[in-house]
Amino acid sequence: MHRLVAVIAPTESQAEDMLEPFSEDVEVEPYVSQPRADYIKEGRSLQQWIIAHAESDTEREEARRLLALDDNGFLHWLAEDEGVELDKDGNPLSTFNPNAAWDWYERDGRWADITTPLQGVTVQDWLHPQDGTPLVPAALVVMGGWHDPQWVEPVNDMDDLKELTAGRGAERVWFYDCHQ
Incomplete structure (x- = not known):
């Protein structure tokens, strides 16, 4: 999906630096991804789905064998199968x-x-264009974080955009096509 x-940001280079913390490629310290x-429970649900939908008896039998394991045995099989590291309490860890x-x-x-002529204009000029209709993005990045309101009708959400850009009229804006 493109957004x-x-x-x-003051410059295009700084704008790209501000996008970096939101990259899927940034590795972070391991953290518990879920209890x-x-x-x-999710792993067992998948095995139950396999029993109901698998095309081969071999797949169904393997799923039944796995479901028969106690929680500790199933947990260790699941983590090994998915290449997931566990913490000392058996919680899965992630560096995503x-x-x-x-x-x-x-x-x-x-x-x-649409965006090339707007690259580097001031926030004031972006939000108050001569034709009266500002370009409303799907998301906005400002110093301090990623702001992603759930805009359904972009033209109707100028209040959100104005609130997020308050006090930034003289700053510059840069537009990116971000894929997710």
Whole structure:
């Protein structure tokens, strides 16, 4: 899925630096991705689905064998099968960026016809264009974090956009096509 993302930053280089913390490629320190019990429950649910939908008897028999394991045995099989590391309490660990919002991006991208003339304009000029209709992105990045309101009708959400950009009229805005 492609999303038009506006980044408020002094320069294009700084805008790209601000996008970086939201990359799927950023590795973070291992953290518990979900509680042990939920991980086991999801794994067992998948095995039950396999029993109901698998095309081969071999797959169904293997799923039944796995479901017969106690929680500890099933947990260790599941973690090994998925290549997941567990903490000392058996909770699955992850180094996937929990703040990830994109896997790649490009300046302008599929919106180049609209965004190229707007690259680097002030927030004031962006929000108050001469034609009266500002370009409303799917998400906005400002210093301090990723703001991603669930805009359904972008034109109706100017209040959200104005609130997020308050006091930034003289700052510059850059537009990116972010893929997720």
